Amino acid sequence: xxxxxxxxxxxxxxxxxxxxxxxxxxxxxxxxxxxxxxxxxxxxxxxxxxxxxxxxxxxxxxxxxxxxxxxxxxxxxxxxxxxxxxxxxxxxxxxxxxxxxxxxxxxxxxxxxxxxxxxxxxxxxxxxxxxxxxxxxxxxxxxxxxxxxxxxxxxxxxxxxxxxxxxxxxxxxxxxxxxxxxxxxxxxxxxxxxxxxxxxxxxxxxxxxxxxxxxxxxxxxxxxxxxxxxxxxxxxxxxxxxxxxxxxxxxxxxxxxxxxxx
Numbered sequence: 001x002x003x004x005x006x007x008x009x010x011x012x013x014x015x016x017x018x019x020x021x022x023x024x025x026x027x028x029x030x031x032x033x034x035x036x037x038x039x040x041x042x043x044x045x046x047x048x049x050x051x052x053x054x055x056x057x058x059x060x061x062x063x064x065x066x067x068x069x070x071x072x073x074x075x076x077x078x079x080x081x082x083x084x085x086x087x088x089x090x091x092x093x094x095x096x097x098x099x100x101x102x103x104x105x106x107x108x109x110x111x112x113x114x115x116x117x118x119x120x121x122x123x124x125x126x127x128x129x130x131x132x133x134x135x136x137x138x139x140x141x142x143x144x145x146x147x148x149x150x151x152x153x154x155x156x157x158x159x160x161x162x163x164x165x166x167x168x169x170x171x172x173x174x175x176x177x178x179x180x181x182x183x184x185x186x187x188x189x190x191x192x193x194x195x196x197x198x199x200x201x202x203x204x205x206x207x208x209x210x211x212x213x214x215x216x217x218x219x220x221x222x223x224x225x226x227x228x229x230x231x232x233x234x235x236x237x238x239x240x241x242x243x244x245x246x247x248x249x250x251x252x253x254x255x256x257x258x259x260x261x262x
Contacts, residue, residue: 036160042072066190076194097220136221138188142166
């Protein structure tokens with residue numbers, strides 16, 4: 001095996017495949033890892049637009065869910081287990097999405113804890129900034145994950161494999177009985193793929209604050225910036241967030257809003 005730590009997952013998958021299929025998949029995946037490339041036939045997907053709300057007013061009201069090969073999903077699960085084992089201890093503790101034993105309620109409770117604990121002190125107030133990134137998954141630049149993954153101790157061959165997984169993807173859109181022409185894309189992490197949620201978390205993992213008076217609470221692509229402010233202190237939170245955004249090519253959605261509590 002190119003990555004011995006993945007053998008356990010292969011063994012768990014064995015009951016679902018015939019012996020011939022099982023052996024073939026092991027050979028294909030090992031070769032894929034050795035070359036740091038995903039076979040082109042596994043990078044085809046059909047995009048199904050799923051409405052986010054009952055009333056559709058524009059393209060942003062759809063979520064583009066990618067239907068991909070069952071085989072590549074199995075391969076993704078191998079890499080996912082490997083990545084979680086390596087990066088788990090290094091993930092931002094204030095990211096509450098796509099992690100075991102964490103939920104929206106945990107994020108809300110943590111935010112309330114920070115706020116109420118600070119407001120118990122005299123001459124204090126709290127400023128909140130609610131941030132929603134526009135088409136967050138679809139705007140990931142594939143060449144950037146390697147610069148994000150390397151500091152998290154992810155081996156270079158796995159980084160290159162992930163870059164290959166995200167680039168030169170062939171996709172078409174299906175809406176009812178209508179099908180579009182196929183297009184090739186090298187931007188974004190397809191929604192519906194097994195790896196995409198973790199890749200986005202790793203992609204934004206360094207969006208943190210080194211200032212104890214500023215907290216970045218993250219739930220996938222929804223971020224709440226909490227400024228714990230003293231009356232004599234000026235807040236530089238917006239500048240910190242703005243300085244991080246250009247490096248990852250994410251855009252703040254126009255519905256971003258702020259609130260101030262005293």
